[in-house]
Amino acid sequence: MNNMFRLRILINKDSVVLSKRMKINHVLGYSSMPENLTKATEYTTTYQPIADFYAGKSVFVTGGTGFLGKVYLEKLLYSCKKVDKVYLLVREKKGHNITKRIEDLFANPLFSRLKKTNPEYFKKVVPVSGDITLPNLGLTPKDEQTLIDKVSVVYHAAATVRFNEPLPVAMNINFEGTQKVLELSRRMKNIEAFLYISTAYTQTQRKVLMETVYPPPAKEEDIYKFIEEFGNDAKETEKYLCDHEKPNSYTFTKALAESYIAKNHGDVPAVIIRPSAVVSIKDEPLKSWLDNWFGLTFYFYTAAKGWNRFNLGNSNNSVDLIPVDYVSNFTIIAGARAKSKYNEVQVFNTTSSSVNPVTFGEAHKYFSEDIISRGKNDMPCPALIFVNSKAILNIGAFFCQTIPVHIADMWLKMTGKKPKFVKLAADFTELARMADYFTSKNWQFRADRMRELFDSLSPEDKRIFPCDPTQIDWSEYLRDYGKGVRKYLKPK
Known part of the structure; x- marks a missing residue:
């Protein structure tokens, strides 16, 4: 059976797959394509690992x-x-x-x-x-x-x-x-x-x-x-x-x-x-390893701890x-x-x-499970609440974030401990405001x-x-992500 006849058989058998493979190989600069296009496990000797x-x-x-x-x-x-x-x-x-x-x-x-x-x-x-x-x-x-x-x-x-x-x-x-x-x-x-x-x-x-x-x-x-x-x-x-x-x-x-x-x-x-x-x-x-608090890590962590509650956007927006x-x-x-x-x-x-896709609401839920299940949230009933109005955002943040962290620091002072929550609140508030642009769009x-x-x-x-x-699997991965923060970042 000559090569031309063999190619015709392949085309008749699966022309869609052939067209796709030819396009991929043309873009990647391959000199040839898999001999049997219906079996992904078979490659010509020209394939370079x-x-x-x-x-x-x-x-x-x-x-x-x-x-x-x-x-x-x-x-x-x-x-x-x-x-x-x-x-x-x-x-x-x-x-x-x-x-x-x-x-x-x-x-x-x-x-x-x-x-x-x-x-x-x-x-x-x-x-x-x-x-x-x-x-x-x-x-x-x-x-x-x-x-x-x-x-x-x-x-x-x-x-x-x-x-x-x-x-x-x-x-x-x-x-x-x-x-x-x-x-x-x-x-x-x-x-x-x-x-x-x-x-x-x-x-x-x-x-x-x-x-x-x-x-x-x-x-x-x-x-x-x-x-x-x-x-x-x-x-x-x-x-x-x-x-x-x-x-x-x-x-x-x-x-x-x-x-x-x-x-x-x-x-x-x-x-x-x-x-x-x-x-x-x-x-x-190293499963769930990470080495910094940048971006969404700090965002989700502060929400799980109960410090960050109100944000601009929609819980159904995708987080990529x-x-x-x-x-x-x-x-x-x-x-x-x-x-x-x-x-x-x-x-x-x-x-x-x-x-x-996974939404902000889903991501927060899965990420927070490790912290909440172990009772390690600092504020009661942590939640990530999204609103579409900056006025409502500011009011909600004042009553549900600003006042509670000041009360928490007062309690720490009364018990002889060093206050920390007001400073943390300033940090995550700055981050949340920078993140508003991204959480409010799809x-x-x-x-x-x-x-x-x-x-x-x-x-x-x-x-x-x-x-x-x-x-x-986002539910599994995001739970591991939360555990990774505890294991690799929390000690810092």
Whole structure:
């Protein structure tokens, strides 16, 4: 039976599957497709496993000491065992040189699995002293040349994620830092992938976010003109961001960096990863692990404790959560498939709500169960109440949050204990007001390309790098998330 006749049989048998597979392989640049398209377990010898792509290659990582960066680093070393070197950009901090910071990094329980299986993997990590806010990333000429000669994959996650960061600071880190990393990547001799970690909230003025790059929120020269005139003026900055349809400096600078990459990546295969709200580990290496109070973690925790009750929005609005291990797994996958026949940036929304939605009300209920069931709530009858009026919000917050925390602190003083709730209330009130913009809206994050890429993997790669949001049982996952906060953050 000749090849043409065999192809006709396949087309007649399952033309829909064939069309889909041909499209996927064309986009990914494969030279052929699975021989038996009705059996996902059969692949031609031209299929390259994800780990094989990284074999013998070196990776340059920024933001590797951050929440997502740690998980990415651990997974890369554990599942891509033949990776050559991982050059980790590390900024010296007061009293801690880069050697000490690397020691502290690997002392994290997150890396326990790696230590048990093969502690020699850590020798693959090469710390590089630098800072994305400095000219030329603060690299020495020797380190710079090493990166140019050796690196094939760049993972850029270094950023400030503070919503209320002054615009000049956010521009310096999130935008100008990205410019420098991309410029260095363009000079690398063996570059095969530039991976940029962005956010799904770069285009919050749109109800539907597609997997594409959008126009920049403003012209660079206009932004710097504004900064020169108003500097760190918070009120003027808020007005400026509002005029450009952005809720904060974080989403503004991330959107600007995306458009810059699309325009200036040149011959570098560039990938933009847009995760939604990144939360605790779902599966591995350490179930329910997380290391920070950012964003929704503090939001849900304060509600479970009874400190945060009234919020703007609707309990039936979707909250788009994505486990941190899912984001790191997909980023590794995307890096291995970055090369394309088309000179365009590949964009992937690593989100969950379009295929497996969960509401704010449901998320609060499941997350809070661990705290409430053990009687660890500080205020009676904790609840997350959503209203649509700012007037009602302020009245409810005053009677149900402000007055109770003052009474609680008075009781602590009377019993000889140090008051704490008023200060905590100020913190979570500030966070809740910043979150109002997000809790009061519903977005549709399309993740079709993400799903297509994941579906194109072999069963073995799907097992090694799980990142399918449809496989998340929210009731189970969010309960574990709450327990993870108690286990990994509460002691702090």
